Amino acid sequence: MSARNTPPPSSSCTLPAAMISLTSENVRLRVSAKTKEEAIRAAGQVLVESGCIEPGYVESMLGRERQANTYLSHGIAIPHGMPQDRELIKKTSVCVVQIPEGVTWNDGSTAHLVVGIAAKSDEHLGVLAALTDVLDDPAAAQRLSTTTQVSDIVDALNRQQPKGVATQELVDGEQIEVAIIGEAGLHARPATTFASVAGEFESNVRVKFGGKVANGKAMASLLKLGVPGGGRMVIQASGSDQTEALQALRDAVAAGLDDLPDEHATTPAANAQVWTPASQGRSIAGVCASPGLAVGRLHIFQATVLQVVEQGRGEELERRELAGALEAAELQLEEIYDAVSARSGKGNAAIFRAHQAMIQDDELLSEVKLRIETGKSAAWAWQTGIERRVVEMRGIADEHIAARAVDLHDVGQRVLRLLAGAEHAEATLPDEPVILVSDDLTPSDTAKLDPRKVLGLCTASGGPTSHTAIIARSLDIPAVVGAGPAVLEQKAGLTCVLDGSAGLFYVEPSQEDLESAKAFQQDLRVRRDVENENRYKPAILTDGHRVEVVANIGKVAEAAAAVEAGAEGIGLLRTEFFFLDRAAPPTEEEQYQAYTEMVRALNGLPLIIRTLDIGGDKALPYLTLPEEENPFLGVRGIRLCLRRPDLFIPQLRAIYRAAQHGPVKIMFPMIATLEDFHAAREAAEKVRAELGVAPVEMGIMVEVPSTVLMAVEFAKEVDFFSIGTNDLTQYTLAMDRLHPALAKHVDGLHPAVLRLIDLTVKAATQEGKWVGVCGGVAGDPLGASILTGLGVSELSMSLPSVAAVKSRLRELSLPAAKNLARMALKCSTAEQVRALQPA
16 A cells, blocks of 8 residues: 555544444433424424423424434434534434334335434544444434334344454555545545545555545445544555546645535524425426416416427438437436436435436347348437337336336427437416416516416526526526426426426425415515515614615606615616617607606606616627627627717716706616726716716626726726626626526525625725615525625616515624625625525
């Protein structure tokens, strides 16, 4: 064994001095639990009764379960609380609740032994290490799940040494020594990540700690080591890629083995609106686009019709098309597997590995290729082969095998969509209210949706800043986007639950869950009614700090509607709506009349008018512009206005004239350089001088990273900043927010975006200037809380969000908001930020 990377392990590689044991008083046999929550509460109650925890720690255990799956295997689950709640632990302890009849833990997994853990540090790792012996022995797990002797369970989990043949260390190769960071040690989640990374390499991997050796590619084996937080362990690798494997594992350990998010998590606030299904039935994870809960029948909004032609166009061409479709389908499934694994764990994602295996079935592929050889098209040959097997499988008596016919059909349709030609067809809605499922919707499709017929919306593609998401929020329709192609393969007519707030689509809810969801809807309606009654009250935090909550609008009539909704003004008037859907641009007089009508409707409340923002994803039919390879990086926003004074000057004149009737501010979009602002300000000042009117406040949209990096200089010259988080996010992450595959990752709560907002606010504060946010994040109650903590003083949003955001802020203190913001800035992913809740 080469030791050129690091020296051999030192004497520090020992087990913690004080290891706890399971006592008979902490074992409960033959417990009955209908739901996972009941099982966790039963375990928590044992720990409460034994004086080990405060009752509040039980809620922490439930909170942890919402963030991570604590089911291991062979009917064993290990619920435990979140690290930040350790002050609720009086003394480290474990308990066991035996549920002989079992309780559904997650899709496809049933727990019979619930091992509750309350650990101040790492004293419980000895029991956890012994527990892996049971994981390695399904028969032992079965015996413990039905035993009538408490001593059987106590003896099994207090065993200090692994049984059977010990894993042997490697005798050649390389090794390194690393330290486990964090306080929790090498428990289930980091061990799973370690094994997954190790499994990517051909080399054998072993891990040594405390005189024991584990297989680095097996989670259960790693748990046997009982490595505490800060414990140093030796990683050995032997094989053709041993150096690369060790480097990857070193990096993974240094990055925290996916266990760092716990440092940022907090328990949900007592007033947080969270619906938790009792049965944890099958769900599809997407991204929250519009909050709320919907219960109704599923309707597929499908705008394409597959056409399969029987006759092929030549054997070689059809074989190539088949190979390409199969490869593309495997890549799709890999992406889905990764996404589901990241959100719901590898257990919930395992079905997509099975789907990949179905695509690779040698017998099926041989049959399809044989039909291609006889002159058939690849699509026809594939469809025929799949349909025959689906029919055969559905006829099998064993219901578990017959159920796999659904998966086979799903796989067949995936490949068929890649093989077959498609033509557009008119998609229609049924007469009754439904949850609408679609690949994605165009802005015009979404705008035409009737909230009375569309209870909820779930799309396979798109992201939280897409037009679909923006319009869904404006219509107050609960929506989940970026859920992946699996949503398109569900059976139409099923009664489902769509949780827009959590970004989850439950496709097979139990009757209990349906009733629970409907009850939650009623509670939500009551809360909405209360929010609506209080919508005119200002957003004053519990300690007196005030945040201005205003609205984003695009039409004249929406100004009065904004006041009615409780908005304290208009933070963004999108003037491009006056320029769209017409044969010629609006005249100065038309714009003046429209702006003045809005000023009067606001009756003294402020109106911020953004000058024409055309380009990128918006175009004018009467404005002939050269085609651009990348319009989002081309002539748009202020760049277009400066090149087209025939559009810019009449608008500026109309704005200044309207400002004589009430408080109006001018805001310039897409300002990337100081030169842009100077040119825009010069044009505006020239117009003002010609009209002989008083100055108005002039601000800029912060939408590109260059503006943030020059915020100190900008803050000396502008009157205010308004951060457009939708565009700032796509430019920061270099992801088109309308891209079908990337849009779901364009999240304004990404830490990179929040850090840019933080820099902007600090620069503005230094110069005594205020900062607003007018992107989608402002209308998200969590986003609004974080932005408040960052120092944003104005939040502008779609009308349906106003009352809810004001209500959330009135329940928050400024110190709590600042603490939430600090935690968000320390996160490394948008998912971690969205897991936070104000305490």
